[in-house]
Amino acid sequence: xxxxxxxxxxxxxxxxxxxxxxxxxxxxxxxxGVPSAQGLYRVAFETDPAGSPVNRxxxxxxxxxxxxxxxxxxxxxxxDGDMPAHGHGLPTRPLVRDVxxxxxxxxxxxxxxxGRWFVELRIDGPDGSDRxxxxxxxxx
Amino acid sequence: xxxxxxxxxxIAGAAVIAAVLALGPSAGSRWTDDQKxxxxxxxxxxxxxxxxxxxxxxxxxxxxxxxxxxxxxxxRFSRDGSVSCSSCHMPRRxxxxxxxxxxxxxxxxRRTMPLAGVAQLTWLFWDGRKDSLWSQAVEPLESRxxxxxxxxxxxxxxxxxxxxxxxxxxxxxxxxxxxxxxSRVFANLGKAIAAFxxxxxxxxxxxxxxxxxxDVLGDRELRGLRLFIGRAHCVDCHSGPxxxxxxxxxxxxxxxxxxxxxxxxxxxxxxxxADEFNCLGVYSDxxxxxxxxxxxxxxxxxxxxxxxPPSLRGAARRPPYMxxxxxxxxxxxxxxYNRAPRAVxxxxxxxxxxxxRGDLAALKAFLSSLSP
Numbered sequence: 050x051x052x053x054x055x056x057x058x059x060x061x062x063x064x065x066x067x068x069x070x071x072x073x074x075x076x077x078x079x080x081x082g083v084p085s086a087q088g089l090y091r092v093a094f095e096t097d098p099a100g101s102p103v104n105r106x107x108x109x110x111x112x113x114x115x116x117x118x119x120x121x122x123x124x125x126x127x128x129d130g131d132m133p134a135h136g137h138g139l140p141t142r143p144l145v146r147d148v149x150x151x152x153x154x155x156x157x158x159x160x161x162x163x164g165r166w167f168v169e170l171r172i173d174g175p176d177g178s179d180r181x182x183x184x185x186x187x188x189x
Numbered sequence: 190x191x192x193x194x195x196x197x198x199x200i201a202g203a204a205v206i207a208a209v210l211a212l213g214p215s216a217g218s219r220w221t222d223d224q225k226x227x228x229x230x231x232x233x234x235x236x237x238x239x240x241x242x243x244x245x246x247x248x249x250x251x252x253x254x255x256x257x258x259x260x261x262x263x264x265r266f267s268r269d270g271s272v273s274c275s276s277c278h279m280p281r282r283x284x285x286x287x288x289x290x291x292x293x294x295x296x297x298x299r300r301t302m303p304l305a306g307v308a309q310l311t312w313l314f315w316d317g318r319k320d321s322l323w324s325q326a327v328e329p330l331e332s333r334x335x336x337x338x339x340x341x342x343x344x345x346x347x348x349x350x351x352x353x354x355x356x357x358x359x360x361x362x363x364x365x366x367x368x369x370x371x372s373r374v375f376a377n378l379g380k381a382i383a384a385f386x387x388x389x390x391x392x393x394x395x396x397x398x399x400x401x402x403x404d405v406l407g408d409r410e411l412r413g414l415r416l417f418i419g420r421a422h423c424v425d426c427h428s429g430p431x432x433x434x435x436x437x438x439x440x441x442x443x444x445x446x447x448x449x450x451x452x453x454x455x456x457x458x459x460x461x462x463a464d465e466f467n468c469l470g471v472y473s474d475x476x477x478x479x480x481x482x483x484x485x486x487x488x489x490x491x492x493x494x495x496x497x498p499p500s501l502r503g504a505a506r507r508p509p510y511m512x513x514x515x516x517x518x519x520x521x522x523x524x525x526y527n528r529a530p531r532a533v534x535x536x537x538x539x540x541x542x543x544x545x546r547g548d549l550a551a552l553k554a555f556l557s558s559l560s561p
Contacts, residue, residue, distance in 0.1 A: 141484035157484030
């Protein structure tokens with residue numbers, strides 16, 4: 050019976066290992082909140098950055114919280130991004146819109162190819178200025 | 190008994206993995222699920238209808254397309270009656286001319302681009318200085334080295350030879366042809382040509398048949414395809430059903446000896462924003478919020494020396510290559526990407542690939558499968 054269990058575990062492990070890439074992609078990036086560099090804010094992405102479409106304009110949504118977990122409205126947020134292996138940056142200049150109650154949307158997001166990306170939010174809010182960065186991999 | 194059961198389970202597990210890997214377009218090749226998804230995204234079957242152009246109210250009007258087809262081939266739309274759009278965008282040669290630099294009234298600074306699928310692209314010309322197909326179409330008409338005429342001359346050609354067809358689509362021609370009225374007619378000339386160009390779709394190729402399940406690619410072509418979507422990184426920029434992402438990249442292509450150092454995309458952006466025929470201008474039918482300028486990157490070092498990757502559909506049959514025809518053969522192109530030389534202008538995004546002769550020959554074989 051023990052060997053049967055071991056066999057089952059090995060079989061399941063082998064099957065999962067073969068599909069590991071999928072499992073890694075399926076994990077949400079930044080859902081629990083990305084802390085800003087100085088810890089002034091936390092950015093909780095409602096859109097999964099790693100699930101972004103490649104080469105298509107789309108919109109992200111996120112909630113901004115302060116260090117106590119309260120939602121932060123009225124912040125000025127700008128967005129930039131880059132692909133370290135290529136250095137060409139985002140092909141667009143996305144615009145951030147405050148939609149109320151600490152919720153924001155980023156319009157004009159576009160990634161022109163698959164691979165490793167990061168997106169950085171520069172936040173200017175009531176608690177001061179800070180930056181929050183999310184790293185993720187897009188499958189082209 | 191238990192040992193046998195464990196063995197059966199292990200074999201079953203292996204069989205599941207083998208099935209996952211082997212279910213490819215061809216029984217002879219093995220692709221992962223991600224690779225299969227990528228291959229399908231490159232297929233012509235994945236090409237959506239062209240998006241509507243909000244700056245051109247007439248782009249889906251078949252009467253405009255029929256009129257635009259006639260405009261496209263009419264040499265009266267040139268200074269001396271010697272040049273039409275089809276003089277360089279030759280329908281029988283995939284809407285290009287096979288020359289390093291286009292030659293019309295004079296010689297231009299750029300390689301003629303093919304047109305199949307062009308209505309899918311947001312930015313037009315090699316440097317993206319146009320934001321719509323109609324705005325692109327009017328520039329060569331007044332360029333002194335291309336058609337060389339004027340909008341006033343062209344408005345008169347339309348009034349004299351196309352009045353009925355023009356008015357059926359665009360309404361009455363203005364009674365007095367001042368510059369502003371002529372400009373309106375000129376913009377509509379571009380909008381009709383754009384409606385025609387919107388109908389030009391790429392032809393189906395062996396690659397598309399392969400993705401659809403036909404076993405039509407040989408071993409060398411499949412090896413090339415595997416490199417294309419893998420180690421050679423071609424698919425980073427040459428993605429989607431047109432094999433281009435339509436954006437701008439610096440790949441360190443050396444300047445043409447006859448043209449000199451390349452103009453920069455920053456200059457193209459300045460031209461775009463100052464263009465009376467852009468999406469934000471008075472001849473556009475779009476609201477500003479519908480225009481791609483809204484999210485346009487307007488400055489920065491990343492724009493230096495960047496050009497749009499061309500579609501690779503049919504590319505194997507249309508040397509020479511690059512924006513000024515700098516590279517004579519497909520072998521030269523593959524060699525360039527393999528070596529990844531430093532850029533003369535800005536910084537190249539390329540890294541040396543370290544591919545061998547056999548790899549390059551395989552890539553070349555695969556690229557040939559992208560021609561009808």
